[in-house]
Amino acid sequence: MPTVSQDDLLELVDAALAADYTRVRRAGSKIAGELDDENAARALRALIRRKGVPLRASGYAESLPVDGKSRLPLIEEQPWPTTPVFLSDTNGAVVTSFLEDVRNADLLSSKGLSTRLSMLLAGPPGTGKTLLAGHVAAQLGRPLYTVRLDSVISSLLGDTAKNIRSIFDFVPAREAVLFIDEMDAVAKVRDDRHELGELKRVVNTVIQGLDSLDDRAVVLAATNHPQLLDPAIWRRFPYKVDLGLPDASARADLWRHFLFEGNVVAEQLTQALAAVAEGLSGADIQNIALSARRHAALAGGSVDAGSVVWAVLQSRKGQLTLPTRLGVPADHRKELALHLSGAAVKAIDIARLLGVTRQTVGAYLKETGRAA
Numbered sequence: 001m002p003t004v005s006q007d008d009l010l011e012l013v014d015a016a017l018a019a020d021y022t023r024v025r026r027a028g029s030k031i032a033g034e035l036d037d038e039n040a041a042r043a044l045r046a047l048i049r050r051k052g053v054p055l056r057a058s059g060y061a062e063s064l065p066v067d068g069k070s071r072l073p074l075i076e077e078q079p080w081p082t083t084p085v086f087l088s089d090t091n092g093a094v095v096t097s098f099l100e101d102v103r104n105a106d107l108l109s110s111k112g113l114s115t116r117l118s119m120l121l122a123g124p125p126g127t128g129k130t131l132l133a134g135h136v137a138a139q140l141g142r143p144l145y146t147v148r149l150d151s152v153i154s155s156l157l158g159d160t161a162k163n164i165r166s167i168f169d170f171v172p173a174r175e176a177v178l179f180i181d182e183m184d185a186v187a188k189v190r191d192d193r194h195e196l197g198e199l200k201r202v203v204n205t206v207i208q209g210l211d212s213l214d215d216r217a218v219v220l221a222a223t224n225h226p227q228l229l230d231p232a233i234w235r236r237f238p239y240k241v242d243l244g245l246p247d248a249s250a251r252a253d254l255w256r257h258f259l260f261e262g263n264v265v266a267e268q269l270t271q272a273l274a275a276v277a278e279g280l281s282g283a284d285i286q287n288i289a290l291s292a293r294r295h296a297a298l299a300g301g302s303v304d305a306g307s308v309v310w311a312v313l314q315s316r317k318g319q320l321t322l323p324t325r326l327g328v329p330a331d332h333r334k335e336l337a338l339h340l341s342g343a344a345v346k347a348i349d350i351a352r353l354l355g356v357t358r359q360t361v362g363a364y365l366k367e368t369g370r371a372a
């Protein structure tokens with residue numbers, strides 16, 4: 001066993017987390033000296049000597065472009081996501097072909113078939129646009145640089161164009177994925193300031209920026225309001241993914257992952273929840289599921305599916321409602337049974353969800369003229 005001192009290990013981790021590259025090297029060399037295994041020590045020294053440090057470890061953070069006045073960063077590097085993204089088959093196919101085109105950019109360009117490597121992600125809030133951008137970056141093994149146009153634009157009038165330019169000047173030098181989040185902020189300029197002249201300037205600067213990037217630059221943009229985007233911007237994104245609200249099969253995936261942690265025993269329940277959760281976003285489903293699991297964990301029991309269904313139905317009325325510790329209020333069970341039955345959930349599953357007998361469900365439905 002190597003006898004690396006605890007202090008040196010702590011120093012190494014501390015330096016790494018501070019992205020202090022010089023200290024990482026120093027601590028690494030010291031540890032190499034402590035290793036008994038000569039091969040391991042040599043390998044470690046080789047690592048330390050290597051030039052071209054990966055971006056995320058090189059302490060580059062100080063060099064991110066900032067707003068001249070506020071000194072706030074215009075771009076943030078975001079970590080790759082740790083949870084999966086669930087896409088419809090159509091969207092999955094678009095993303096796959098985008099990734100293939102990026103990976104084979106040189107080959108395609110040698111055959112005169114290159115295209116802009118830019119993809120527009122459209123969809124309502126909470127449908128996984130930011131998450132998907134992270135997955136694209138992770139798949140390509142590149143850092144994800146997120147620009148929030150709304151923060152870039154909220155600065156002083158004349159500085160906006162300067163900010164946008166410094167973002168595009170910064171990016172080509174790095175093998176990265178540039179993610180322009182809240183692209184519709186460009187359209188918001190029009191609403192907020194009634195100033196067409198300024199809007200035009202901002203849009204033009206973004207377009208110039210996009211056009212100035214080299215062929216191999218990967219750009220993603222997200223918007224909640226694709227119809228508001230300027231057609232000239234729209235045209236510059238040959239790949240389009242319309243995320244929309246999740247369909248029944250994506251909803252089932254989301255419940256399976258966030259509520260049941262992939263447990264197949266709960267399959268019927270999953271299907272029932274997927275049926276009732278129509279109209280909810282992925283983020284809504286995640287929030288409801290995690291809240292239910294927190295209650296279960298604190299109560300030392302299992303998830304109360306009835307209270308999840310109840311929260312889903314309440315949320316469908318427009319405002320996200322989380323499940324409560326109290327479960328389904330008794331006087332709402334009938335209402336819930338009707339809803340579930342309307343969503344084609346079988347009586348036996350309704351009984352399980354509500355924690356009542358099959359006969360009770362039958363009685364609820366009969367009372368209101370529905371056969372069980």
Ligand SMILES: Nc1ncnc2c1ncn2[C@@H]1O[C@H](COP(=O)(O)OP(=O)(O)O)[C@@H](O)[C@H]1O
Binds near residue numbers: 125131286
């Ligand atoms: N299609 C999806 N697949 C998996 N998780 C999703 C999906 N949509 C939303 N989520 C969950 O909701 C969270 C918020 O989604 P986000 O990507 O921030 O949405 P958007 O950027 O579209 O507003 C994600 O981090 C993820 O946990």
Ligand SMILES: [Mg+2]
Binds near residue numbers: 129130131181
């Ligand atoms: Mg987002």
